[in-house]
Amino acid sequence: MLIGAKKKYDIQKLKGLLSAEFEMKDLGAARKILGMEIIRDRERRKRFFSQRSYIQKVLTRFGMSSSKTIDTPNAANIPLTAMFAPQSEEEKEYIGTSDVGLIYGGDTQCLVIGYSDSDYTEDIDTRRSMTGYVFTLGGSVVSWKATL
Template sequence: MDDMLVAGPNKDRVQELNAQLAREFDMKDLGPANKIIGMQIYRDRKDRKIWLSQKNYLRKILRRFNMQDCKPISTPLPMNFKLSSSMSPSNITKRMKMSRVPYASAVESLMFAMICTRPDIAQAVGTVSRHMANPGIEHWNAVKRILRYIRGTSDAALCYGGSEFTVRGYVDSDFVGDLDKRKSTTGYVFTIVGAVSWISKLQIVVALSTTEAEYMAATHAFKEAIWIKRLIEELVHKQENIVLFCDSQSALHIARNPTFHSRTKHIGVQYHFVREVVEDGSVDMQKIHTKENLADVMTKPINTDKFIWCRSSYGLAET
């Protein structure tokens, strides 16, 4: 048995599709959507707003790992926080002890929430997920810290609404932030009156400079921007060129200036896809100050004030 959502420009079209599906499949119409794959859906039709919440799922996670009464905190991880494989168990006794800790189960549970409605924990969950093969006590403490953050924000929901329908993208990278492989982290977030797409992941190759790391991050963000643009045009209407904000002036120079050779001659050809997209105007890459970059929270732990500002800018608010 599968659940699915049906959307259309008006009720008649939706009912027509439901009738067609009912002729082919044994199907039951449950009416207006209020829940799908663990997400609650709330609407305010008067103010044209909709919320996606996983508070019931998150509270279930807290009870499952006996963290329902823990002391809440304001950020998932503290500033300058790092994890490495050197913190993993070094002998059989310690490994046996950690084997009784539900590390992988907790990380996977948090990952589902992060993918669906919680962009604010993307960087933290990405960090702890790198150590699932051999976690140590420091790694487990980091997971419990994320759960403490969830304890204080389980009521937060993604809110979408308003009349402005503009896609904005923000991209950033954290140069050699991974202590083990010395790889950088790519982070981006796209908003349409609320966050609609986000990612925080290690780059697949080692960047040799902050410029290169930012440029490679921009490449992945550009691909996502093009997909979002095409999806909107298919579902709604012709979409204006998407603006992608980046806080690296050097990466902007590379994207706009093919003769910027000394720093780019070793970069893989696939990353110069950015130049082609900039030239044809599908995506407009613009400079933004680091203080205003919403993707900053996707690449590293940041101070509380900026973290809360980014979270609010994603459309995350208590219901």
């Protein structure tokens, strides 16, 4: 069971109530859950979630651990904006020192925000439409889809 709260007192109180009713063992602060590694930066009040170990296990299982990566380019018609670039030194540090993962906490509000867009038959030749959406939680993408 993973217990989380803003105050340590609340966690201790719940642990006490549970241990009075059930036999339990305290494993300390979570470092891994459901295949995700949890890395805490207590000073900056941030948490980083990654599946790096799981991905390495899968690559090893299928004999691909020494495979080379390739870049996935953006489509030529999609403009890049500075809005998505790292804004602070902290963000640059996280990006430069981590594999892909989710970062929560710090000054970021933990809000769910959704964006969607559609383009109805923009291409005159094919008459195909494009739609897409993205949902973020605390600034980290948690769900997205694009269809043509």
